[in-house]
Structures are given as C-alpha cells and as structure tokens.
Amino acid sequence: MLASALVSIALLATTAFAAPPSRSARMESRLARRREGAHLSRPNQRLESSSLNGGNVSHVDYSSNWSGAVLSSGAGTYKAVTASFVVPTPKAPSGGSGTYSASAWVGIDGDSCETAILQTGVDFTVDGGSVSYDAWYEWYPDYAYDFSGIPIKAGDTITVTVTASSTKAGKAVIENVTTGKTVTKSLTSSSALCEQDAEWIVEDYEEGSSLVPFANFGSVTFSGASATTSSGSVGPSGSDIIDLRQSGTVLTSVSTTSSSVTVSYV
Ligand SMILES: *[C@@H]1O[C@H](CO)[C@@H](O)[C@H](O)[C@H]1NC(C)=O
Ligand SMILES: *[C@@H]1O[C@H](CO)[C@@H](O)[C@H](O)[C@H]1NC(C)=O
Ligand SMILES: *[C@@H]1O[C@H](CO)[C@@H](O)[C@H](O)[C@H]1NC(C)=O
Helix, strand or coil: HHHHHHHHHHHHHHHHHHHHHHHHHHHHHHCCCEECCCCCCCCCCCCEEEECCCCCCCEEEEECEEEEEEEEEECEEEEEEEEEEEECCEECCCCCCCCCEEEEEEECCEEEECEEEEEEEEEEEEEEEEEEEEEEEECCCEEEEEECCCCCCCCCCEEEEEEECCCCCCEEEEEEECCCCEEEEEEEEECCCCCCEEEEEECCCCCEEEEECCCCEEEEEEEEEEEEECCCCEEECCCEEEEEEEEEEEEEEECCCCCEEEECCC
16 A cells, blocks of 8 residues: 555656646747847747647647747757748738738747747748848847848748857858858857757747737748757657647648648648
8 A cells, every 4th residue: 555655656756757847837938039129029928728649749839929849858959950941922811901920930949948049030021012031040138130141032942050059159040052152140148048949930020019910921841850969960750839829810730740840821
C-alpha cells in the first residue's frame, strides 16, 4: 500500500517535472518584433487551450498574432534557424479595403525564452492596388530595422537565416536565391538569447497600439526549414503548431513536414 502510494507519487512527480512549461505560460511569454518608430511589441495573448493532435507530439494553439511552428528545447540548443520562401502577393481579405499587412520570419527565442529574440524576415503590405515589401532584422528588445540593398518583389525566392555566434552576438542574413546575393547584419545585444526556441512564423504585427489589419497572404511555405544544434540540424517535425485566430475566426492553417512549414491563409 505504502509502496504503491510512493510509486504513484513518484510517477506524478516525474510527469510534473518532465512536462514542458505549461502551454499557457509559454504562449503568454511570446514576444514579437517591433518596427522602429511604428510597431510596438507586447507579450502574445493566448486565446484558447491547446489540443493534442492525436498521438502526435505536435500541439495546436491559437494566437491573435502568430501562426506557424515553434520548436522548443533546453537552453543552448539552437544556434541558427533558416528557411527559404517564395515572396507572396498580399491581398485585402474579401470585402476589405484599406491597408493590410503580414510578416514572414524565422527566429531564435521569444517563446519559452522571454529575454531576447533574434529574427529576420519580410513584411508584405497591400494598400489598394499597391503592394510593398520590407526586409528587416531585429534583436528584441531593440526595434526592427530595415535592410537596404535587397529590393523584394512577389515571386522572388529568398532565404532567411539567423545565427547566434554567442548568446549576445549573431547575424541576420537574407539571400536572393536567384542571384546568390546576400545582405547581412551582424548584431550584438546586452539581452542574452537562451537559444531554446526555433521558429518559422507568419505574424500579424503590432503598430501603434493595435495589430495591423491582417492581409490575405495566400500561402507561405518555409522550405529547407531547419534549426542548427550543436549535434546537427533538426527540422520542424514535432513543432508546436500555432494558428492565428481573430474575432472567433481561424485565419490560418499550418502544416509541417520534416523540412518545411506551410502557413496558409484560409
Ligand atoms: C497579440 O494580440 C493581442 C490582442 O489580441 C495583444 O494584446 C498583444 O499585445 C499582441 N501581442 C503582440 C506581441 O503583438
Ligand atoms: C500525425 O500527423 C501526421 C501529419 O499531420 C498525420 O498524417 C498523422 O495521421 C498524425 N498521427 C496521429 C496519430 O494523429
Ligand atoms: C533577386 O534577383 C533577381 C534577378 O536580379 C531579381 O529579379 C529579384 O527581384 C531579386 N530579389 C530579391 C529579393 O533581391
């Protein structure tokens, strides 16, 4: 009796300590980039309990501002994150008019690690008939800054990569896959990375005090998606899946393979 009670307690304790941080705690800790002078950042807001996806390791969560895939592990795990994608043509959602935006990026940290986030990616904006793009890099909590010298247009294939050379130094690189031309920004920060989250995200970012109206971005497939660890590269399999939901409507659908993450506007 005593022995079996102890076994139960031991099992409970093992379960408790083996479990990753609660979904709620992790979602609430998610940070977003901030555009210089415009975009502001606050912790993400969890909308709903996660649901286990059958026997899969993946979880599905809902967020008002993030969609995509997040891998999380122990501190010091992820040294680089990369993927390629074809730059989409954003549209106004059906019935909408005005300005709509979204952003696709890869990053290290900002999920279970709250102290810093190293990210790079591309914003896409549609304003009436006009579409524009900005390539940017950021080491949160500093703002995001635009790259210059990499004019982006719909249909371009680009590779985005962040690399941490230490917890306080790294670089962001965007490559034009057609030409091999790259823009690189070396960054340092006093805000140390934990190197424990790797992510591939399409985001509805914040500007002023509200989220920008979210564009119908069609679909973004992060191909060649991988994260570098000290023991080799890992793909997005087993990532936590996040769908973007606003006003009760789920706006994205996310799927992963061992080397890709596809985020579709639905
Ligand atoms: C995410 O959206 C919520 C509103 O639903 C907002 O309160 C929060 O600040 C946003 N987080 C970020 C990081 O933009
Ligand atoms: C796990 O996910 C894969 C891909 O989404 C799916 O094909 C498979 O049926 C899932 N397995 C379970 C047990 O849900
Ligand atoms: C990549 O280079 C091609 C060929 O010069 C150009 O048409 C395209 O716009 C470039 N894309 C980016 C993102 O630099």
